[in-house]
Amino acid sequence: MKQVSPFLMLLFLVTSFTYSQTFKIDSANFDELIAQVYGERAQDLIYKDSKVLETYKSILNRLEIIKSSEEVKGDYQFLSTVPSYKPLNQVFSPKNFNPYNYKMDFFRKDETVYYVVDNTEYVILIKPLK
Template sequence: MKKLAIIFYFFSLTLFSQEIKLNVSNFENYIKEVYKDKADQLIFSNPKQLKNKKEILDRIVIINNVENMEEDYLDFETLYIVTTYNKDLSLSFPKRIYPDRFNPFLYKMNIYNDQPVYYYYHKTKQLIKIYPSKY
């Protein structure tokens, strides 16, 4: 019985702290939301920028049910919301981060790094993990 409890404990850790990739099928909408009428000029008509933005989206995952904020985690709520091209964007943070709807381009995050970067969201006990750039 004790072995079964230990196995269940480790299984639940794996189950509840798995990395969930962002929804890449929303890529075009994410870009349009942030860049508005400049999206074509700045991103979609620029192959290098387009590849760069898609690569960023592929490097970000969400981890749910993270109970403790580690020392090297950054606070998600200290990020700036990028309103340079879209002044109508809300300056508030979401109630929860849903991987199928989270737009990482809305926030000024440290995306160019050689080590993983973590942003902890206290409200929801979620972690945004950004893997290092391959380039």
């Protein structure tokens, strides 16, 4: 009986699992992301109140973008149906995504919220507030 080479075995194992990648938004970009959406109003709307500031910062810690070849099952909303503060005419990129531009359900306390990015394999998930 022939032995299977370690390379072929590894290749089989890797290709047998569903492909998925997870992206997090860099919290070091918080000020820039807020400025893109709120501009000069950021001081009054976000920075003025420490509780509001901490809540908005926590959004980046609770948000993940997943690229997966699996179909999303369960309750979700398409990102294109979520109102935005500023119109966007760009192709979706996890590296350039600004969640503050969207009126997403950031403050849910009972369950994770899912948004499917139209015509892509990306899913945005927002974990509940604690």
